[in-house]
Amino acid sequence: MSLDDDDIPTAAPAAATASADPGAELGMTADDALEEQPQDFRNFTSQFRKSTHISAQTIRRGEKDFEAHGTRLQDNALEQSRQAMTEVLSYTRVHTQQNWTRAWYFPDWWTDYVEEEEDEEQKQSQTEKKPYAHVRDRVVVVESSSVASQNLGRAITGQAKDRPARGKDWLLPEEALYLLERGSLDLWWPTRGMEEVFSAEAPAAKGEGNDLLAESDAAPVITDEVDEYEMGFPLSVQAAYSLLIGNDGERGKVSLQKFQVYSNLKRAGYNVLRNINNHILALAILPPHPLTTHLPLPPHPYGPLLQPGLYRSYNPIYRQLALLPRHKPSALPSSPWQPADPFAVHYYVWKSSQKWSKTRQPPPDFFLAVVDAQQTAVPSLEEIAALLDATPAAPARPEWAGPGRLYARLKHGHRNVLVAVVDHGVINYMRFAEGAFGEEELFGRRYEKGSFGQLRAAHVACGEAADSDRELTLFEILMLHLAATLGWDGRAGGRFGLVSYLDGAIRQQ
Amino acid sequence: MMASSGTAERQVRISRIAGRYLVFDIDDVAYIRRHHGICAVFTGTMPQNPTQNVFLGLPVELYAEEAKLLVDKKAGYIADDLADHLSQLKALDPAARAAYFQSLKTQRRNAQLVIDEDKAKSLARHMERRKAATVQPDTRPSEVAAEAPAIAEGDSLFDAPPTKRVSPPVAVAKDQTSLALTPTTSSTLIVPQPTSSAAIEVPSSYPLYAYLNQRGYFITPGLRFGGDYSVYPGDPFRYHAHYLANSYEWDTEIPMLDIVTSGRLGTAVKKSYLLGGQAPEQDPVVGSEKTSGEVRVFCIEWAGM
Numbered sequence: 013m014s015l016d017d018d019d020i021p022t023a024a025p026a027a028a029t030a031s032a033d034p035g036a037e038l039g040m041t042a043d044d045a046l047e048e049q050p051q052d053f054r055n056f057t058s059q060f061r062k063s064t065h066i067s068a069q070t071i072r073r074g075e076k077d078f079e080a081h082g083t084r085l086q087d088n089a090l091e092q093s094r095q096a097m098t099e100v101l102s103y104t105r106v107h108t109q110q111n112w113t114r115a116w117y118f119p120d121w122w123t124d125y126v127e128e129e130e131d132e133e134q135k136q137s138q139t140e141k142k143p144y145a146h147v148r149d150r151v152v153v154v155e156s157s158s159v160a161s162q163n164l165g166r167a168i169t170g171q172a173k174d175r176p177a178r179g180k181d182w183l184l185p186e187e188a189l190y191l192l193e194r195g196s197l198d199l200w201w202p203t204r205g206m207e208e209v210f211s212a213e214a215p216a217a218k219g220e221g222n223d224l225l226a227e228s229d230a231a232p233v234i235t236d237e238v239d240e241y242e243m244g245f246p247l248s249v250q251a252a253y254s255l256l257i258g259n260d261g262e263r264g265k266v267s268l269q270k271f272q273v274y275s276n277l278k279r280a281g282y283n284v285l286r287n288i289n290n291h292i293l294a295l296a297i298l299p300p301h302p303l304t305t306h307l308p309l310p311p312h313p314y315g316p317l318l319q320p321g322l323y324r325s326y327n328p329i330y331r332q333l334a335l336l337p338r339h340k341p342s343a344l345p346s347s348p349w350q351p352a353d354p355f356a357v358h359y360y361v362w363k364s365s366q367k368w369s370k371t372r373q374p375p376p377d378f379f380l381a382v383v384d385a386q387q388t389a390v391p392s393l394e395e396i397a398a399l400l401d402a403t404p405a406a407p408a409r410p411e412w413a414g415p416g417r418l419y420a421r422l423k424h425g426h427r428n429v430l431v432a433v434v435d436h437g438v439i440n441y442m443r444f445a446e447g448a449f450g451e452e453e454l455f456g457r458r459y460e461k462g463s464f465g466q467l468r469a470a471h472v473a474c475g476e477a478a479d480s481d482r483e484l485t486l487f488e489i490l491m492l493h494l495a496a497t498l499g500w501d502g503r504a505g506g507r508f509g510l511v512s513y514l515d516g517a518i519r520q521q
Numbered sequence: 522m523m524a525s526s527g528t529a530e531r532q533v534r535i536s537r538i539a540g541r542y543l544v545f546d547i548d549d550v551a552y553i554r555r556h557h558g559i560c561a562v563f564t565g566t567m568p569q570n571p572t573q574n575v576f577l578g579l580p581v582e583l584y585a586e587e588a589k590l591l592v593d594k595k596a597g598y599i600a601d602d603l604a605d606h607l608s609q610l611k612a613l614d615p616a617a618r619a620a621y622f623q624s625l626k627t628q629r630r631n632a633q634l635v636i637d638e639d640k641a642k643s644l645a646r647h648m649e650r651r652k653a654a655t656v657q658p659d660t661r662p663s664e665v666a667a668e669a670p671a672i673a674e675g676d677s678l679f680d681a682p683p684t685k686r687v688s689p690p691v692a693v694a695k696d697q698t699s700l701a702l703t704p705t706t707s708s709t710l711i712v713p714q715p716t717s718s719a720a721i722e723v724p725s726s727y728p729l730y731a732y733l734n735q736r737g738y739f740i741t742p743g744l745r746f747g748g749d750y751s752v753y754p755g756d757p758f759r760y761h762a763h764y765l766a767n768s769y770e771w772d773t774e775i776p777m778l779d780i781v782t783s784g785r786l787g788t789a790v791k792k793s794y795l796l797g798g799q800a801p802e803q804d805p806v807v808g809s810e811k812t813s814g815e816v817r818v819f820c821i822e823w824a825g826m
Contacts, residue, residue, distance in 0.1 A: 076761050079754045086759065093758040094551065101547045101578050105568045106632045107701040114701070193578075195568030198701045201610050241622055248704040249565070250536065250545040251610070253580065254602035257538045268541045268582070272564055279566060279574050385744050386724065435744035437562035437582040 105195040105249075113158045114198045115188060116244065117255060118206055119151040119264050122168070122182070146286055150182035151256070151264040157181060158196060163283060163370050176210040184286060185256035186266040186274045192252050193275065199252050202244040209243045260353060269434040270358060270382045276439050277380075283362040284380075285373070338450025341426035345401035347394075354383040355395040357402045357429065378430050379403040385435035391444075400427045400446050418452055426451075533597035534708075535588050537717050542583040542599075545706045549597075550581050557596060559587045560739050560757055579705060584742075586730040589721040598715035605711045617710070624709040629700045636700070726750075726768030728799035732816040733766070740766075747786050752795060764795035764820065771798050771814070780821060788823035795820050 077086060107113075125147045145166045154165060165181035183191070191197035202209050247255070258265025266274070277284050323329055351357070360376035362368055381399060391399065406428055408421040425445025433440045533549040535542050544550055544561070553559040561584070563577040570576070583591075591597035609617065726749050733740060739753040741762075748765035765787050769775055775796070787794035797818035 077759055079760060079763075090756055090759045094554065094756070097758075098547055098551045100567070100569070100576075101550070101563075103567075103569055103578075104628065104632065104705060105703040106629075106636070107703070108636070109699040112701045190566065192703060193566040193568065194571035195703070196571075198703055203613075245622065246625065246701065246703060247610075248545075248707040248710070249579070250602065250705065250707045251606050251710070253543065253545070254536065254538050254606045257541075258603075259539045262539075265539070268539060268543075275566055276574055279572055281572065385742075433744065435742040436584055437564035438742040438744045440744050 105192075107195070107198050111158065111196070112198060113154060113156060113191075113196060114200055115152045115154045115183065115191075116200050116202050116206075116209060117152055117247070118202065119255070121153070121206060122147050122150055123263070125168075146184060147182070149184055149264050149286075151185060152183040152188035152199065154181045154183060154197070163368070164191065166370065176207045180210075184266070185258075185264060186271045189252055189256045189266070189271060190275045190278055192249060194279075199247045200244045201247050201251070204243050267382075269384050272434055272437055273380070273382045273432040273439055274359065277359075277361060281364045283364060283368050283373075285360045285370075285376075287357045287359060339446075339448055340450065341405070341407075341446050341448045343405040347397040347401045349394045349398035349401075351398040351402045352395070354388055355381055355391050355399045355431070357399065358382050361430070375404065379428075380430045380432055382432045382434060385433050385440075388433075391431075396444055399429050399431075400444065403427050403429050422447060422449065422452060531596070532713070533591055534713060535583060535591065535597050535599050536580075536602040537588075537599050537719075538602050542585060542588040542721075543580040543602075544583060545580045546708065547579060547705070550579070553587075553591065553596070554756065557591060557594065558734050558737060558739055559583070559591070560741065561587060562742060584730070584740075585721055585723045586727045589723050589727065590731055590734060592721065599717040599719075599721065600711075600715060601717040601719075602707075602711075605716050606707065609707075609711050621710045625702065625704070628704065629702045632702055633700050724768075725770060728814075728816050729766065729768040729797045729818070732797065732799075732818065743767075746790055746792060748783065748794070751792075762792055765790075765792050766795040766797065769796060769798040771800050773798070781823075784821040784823045787821070793820045793822050 080086065145168070147166075147168055150166065150168070157165075164187040165183045167179050167181050188197065188199060192199050256265060257268050257271060260267045260270075274284055318329060318332055357379045359380040359382070360373075361378040361380050362373060363377050365374075367374065379402070405426060406424075407426055408417075408424045412420050412424075423445070425447050428443055428445040431442045431444060433442060531549075531552055533544060533553055534546065535544055537543075544553070550561075553561075561581045563579065564582045565578040565580050567573075567576055567578040588597070588599060592599060613621075730740060730750065733750070733752055737755070739755060739757055739760075740750045741753070741757060743750045743765055745751065746762070746765040748767050750766040751762040752764040752766050753762050754760050765783070767779075767783060780794070780796075783794045783796075795818060797816055799816045800814035802814045
């Protein structure tokens, strides 16, 4: 039987035989909810009890099969999986008094709020100034902070003292919905104005506290329950989705795809904040990336490819042979295009860390764009270049210098951005990096410390001449160089095969 | 929420929110999985275990194809949830309001019962462990003495909390106000009827979807394997996907490279690459669009591995 059933047989008889005095009293209160069917009671318990058996075994039972073979064993396994699913998902979010955090939905409170665009001078002059916070999109106000919500939301400062709900945290739609879904927030629909809700707030909370203290005092009367919904009432998850999920660009809403990505990252423990529009450069000023400064000489419109002259090393020759200009990453944005939806940075993502707080963060670890799998194609050069330029330069780590970490450097790139592709709830993260193969000179470094001995070893490694005493002919050397420069290895067909042979040969010396 | 009527006349509420199709009711989800071969994708956070991404909960996000299929089969209806909620929330008539509050209260009371029961059980377990651990006379006999016999009788675990409370009726009434609850669906607030007249825009792959669904295949998004759909021979709880499927228009020229790449990819993940499309109707009669042309499906396996 299902693991979940373990506790139910013990629970069901307990309720059924609750014929003792206090038990009868409890049974009476349950009467109007239950139709007195044992099956219902099973559902009813799993509806409110946090099942502790959510594990892979609960839903996925054993190895999957290739196809149906019509056995009862298979049918039973499937049936149990389905029942486990139903039971686990029938759970209703319950908040006990201790961890109850109530929030109110006030979609139009900040409609007219004008947020000051923070420019760089301000940032330097007054460091206390809070960053741009999407205030107009904040539609949910939280009464009190909890552990789950302390890294979310933002209090809007600089408000008049008599303004209601002053100093309260306001949540973005995705934050509110995420908290609600994880059972950490009780979202209420207000039936009164903000002034009334929050003027009544403080005394009401105190009153409840007093009730707790004076537990056995006066019996609370039924009218209390009526009062409790006077200012508003709780909303369901479904209602919260319909109020908070919207199309891209709707104020006070978030698209379903973005919400799915947001909550996926939050569940995984990342800190996620909405993009601060156009403020990326302020935090992107890094010391200029030391680039090799040579530029390809302009090719001559006539004459030989290689200018006649005296060459003492191969490097000038190779530079003249580099006819096509290569992309050169720079610390400042260099592309003439502007990022546009959907290929724009939507979220900043941080790995979870102690140092992170919602008002003060280190530079983001990741920059994330969210796209829909059905509605978008692979980004064009314009789109991806603009998107990459919206992120700060992220050169390879200094300890990656040298020939050994060539591929690590190439893979890391000079800027990078994550693109979350969402296909109806299935999310795929992809990383795009600004690659610069032209920055990795394959020809130069060999000759700076090179010798014919190395080349011979390389030649041997290529398997072309086993006879290591033989001097290489100039033609062979040239061919080797050419192959290395072009990244071509005729024998193996791999683009970097020969290069790595040469690298290996050098390290052996 | 628990109103599980007969399966025949069950109408699944498909909430259209910002152009996406969501199902919030677990009974609906189980129903379409069981009777219509639609498993869709769980997208919500599980409140019981909110820090993992392996098992997700409600709501379920449907393909537009799936929504259309259910509506066409008269097994579901599309509701414009935002409009429904706003109209209900803004102008809540007293009767509906009372009904909604009543349902909330009932659920809270039930939840309280379960919590009390759990508390009593854990208390009982704790007591028994303590009793077993301390063989010598206990230092605080008063409470244990009061509790232990009740447990020892073993007829009802509900005995435990009332013996502790001074006056049970007050305690229960108190508990009623101390619990808050977030229902999963708004079924007690909004009217269960179709409210969205907008047609369901389905992608051109709909015929292939309907064809596979009709033959008992389960379909999930194909993003993981690089196709339009991943196709399972039965419920994905039990089976691995057999195919990754792409849909093409009847007269589309399919680039050979697509077939090679998808074929190789499919074989590499132990699936066959399935491609299909719908033929246009032979003699297009006036008024009937090319909807009923036959669907042809082919499988490609990469043999040169």
